[in-house]
Amino acid sequence: xxxxxxxxxxxxxxxxxxxxxxxxxxxxxxxxxxxxxxxxxxxxxxxxxxxxxxxxxxxxxxxxxxxxxxxxxxxxxxxxxxxxxxxxxxxxxxxxxxxxxxxxxxxxxxxxxxxxxxxxxxxxxxxxxxxxxxxxxxxxxxxxxxxxxxxxxxxxxxxxxxxxxxxxxxxxxxxxxxxxxxxxxxxxxxxxxxxxxxxxxxxxxxxxxxxxxxxxxxxxxxxxxxxxxxxxxxxxxxxxxxxxxxxxxxxxxxxxxxxxxxxxxxxxxxxxxxxxxxxxxxxxxxxxxxxxxxxxxxxxxxxxxxxxxxxxxxxxxxxxxxxxxxxxxxxxxxxxxxxxxxxxxxxxxxxxxxxxxxxxxxxxxxxxxxxx
Numbered sequence: 486x487x488x489x490x491x492x493x494x495x496x497x498x499x500x501x502x503x504x505x506x507x508x509x510x511x512x513x514x515x516x517x518x519x520x521x522x523x524x525x526x527x528x529x530x531x532x533x534x535x536x537x538x539x540x541x542x543x544x545x546x547x548x549x550x551x552x553x554x555x556x557x558x559x560x561x562x563x564x565x566x567x568x569x570x571x572x573x574x575x576x577x578x579x580x581x582x583x584x585x586x587x588x589x590x591x592x593x594x595x596x597x598x599x600x601x602x603x604x605x606x607x608x609x610x611x612x613x614x615x616x617x618x619x620x621x622x623x624x625x626x627x628x629x630x631x632x633x634x635x636x637x638x639x640x641x642x643x644x645x646x647x648x649x650x651x652x653x654x655x656x657x658x659x660x661x662x663x664x665x666x667x668x669x670x671x672x673x674x675x676x677x678x679x680x681x682x683x684x685x686x687x688x689x690x691x692x693x694x695x696x697x698x699x700x701x702x703x704x705x706x707x708x709x710x711x712x713x714x715x716x717x718x719x720x721x722x723x724x725x726x727x728x729x730x731x732x733x734x735x736x737x738x739x740x741x742x743x744x745x746x747x748x749x750x751x752x753x754x755x756x757x758x759x760x761x762x763x764x765x766x767x768x769x770x771x772x773x774x775x776x777x778x779x780x781x782x783x784x785x786x787x788x789x790x791x792x793x794x795x796x797x798x799x800x801x802x803x804x805x806x807x808x809x810x811x812x813x814x815x816x817x818x819x820x821x822x823x824x825x826x827x828x829x830x831x832x833x834x835x836x837x838x839x840x841x842x843x844x845x846x847x848x849x850x851x852x853x854x855x856x857x
Contacts, residue, residue: 665691787849817851
């Protein structure tokens with residue numbers, strides 16, 4: 486069965502994707518790569534580029550796609566950029582280098598043990614952030630992400646962490662799961678997720694929201710009520726016949742900025758910074774044995790003010806993690822424009838800052854650690 490060009494044009498593919506006859510495409514690249522004439526290479530690649538831009542000009546069968554045949558799906562803009570690099574090469578050697586790179590990107594899959602990113606086609610992953618400064622306009626409020634809970638973080642954080650540091654089917658543990666943001670993203674990205682939440686009411690609401698999210702790959706989405714400092718992690722993992730998880734995510738209270746409950750086990754009720762750090766360290770101690778070696782731990786934390794003094798809570802927590810033998814890989818600074826606690830109070834906080842000689846918090850940290 487042959488797919489008609491009209492059929493492909495009737496349903497535009499996501500991100501401007503182009504589907505090519507893989508065998509024919511490789512044949513053209515190989516032919517160009519074996520030439521010793523730069524002008525010939527340029528003419529051949531120019532003709533190929535014209536077909537990609539104007540599909541109806543295809544006379545070589547590059548778009549002659551057999552429904553049961555071997556095809557390759559490429560981002561159109563990235564492919565054109567690769568072809569342009571070949572065309573702009575000033576030497577035959579450089580042109581052949583780019584031809585080989587394009588050929589490898591089509592034929593080879595190059596991943597590492599911690600994610601599914603195909604490095605042979607790395608240019609297609611522009612949805613993955615690699616900078617240490619994140620300026621995000623707004624939180625993702627799609628699907629089950631309702632943003633109802635005072636302490637939840639934006640879904641983009643666990644989304645990015647899972648894309649970078651897990652493969653499909655692997656396991657993520659969130660020790661302060663709150664409204665279930667991490668586990669909702671686990672379902673979207675086909676990762677198994679376990680979340681621990683101290684507050685039974687919050688945990689129940691999280692379970693309800695998570696169940697509203699489609700679970701197309703039937704991954705685990707388990708919310709467990711308990712104290713992350715002492716809960717038996719081994720017993721939890723044993724239920725699923727696993728020994729360790731591949732990503733650890735923590736978004737603890739920023740000490741007492743928000744009081745989440747009256748429970749003395751709640752980190753937001755710690756009497757002072759020292760007690761908060763002790764309690765936080767106990768959580769790290771409890772879960773560290775169950776994070777796989779050389780895998781990653783993402784800590785989302787912010788600083789606080791107390792009695793007119795800036796308390797660098799994020800860096801204090803960072804030190805607690807480092808004391809436990811982790812390697813610091815990155816510190817990401819993420820903006821936030823408005824929290825629920827400061828909603829509709831922009832002018833009030835600006836006045837307080839001017840009067841009090843301080844700056845209004847507009848950032849938090851994502852501290853990334855690797856277990857040695």
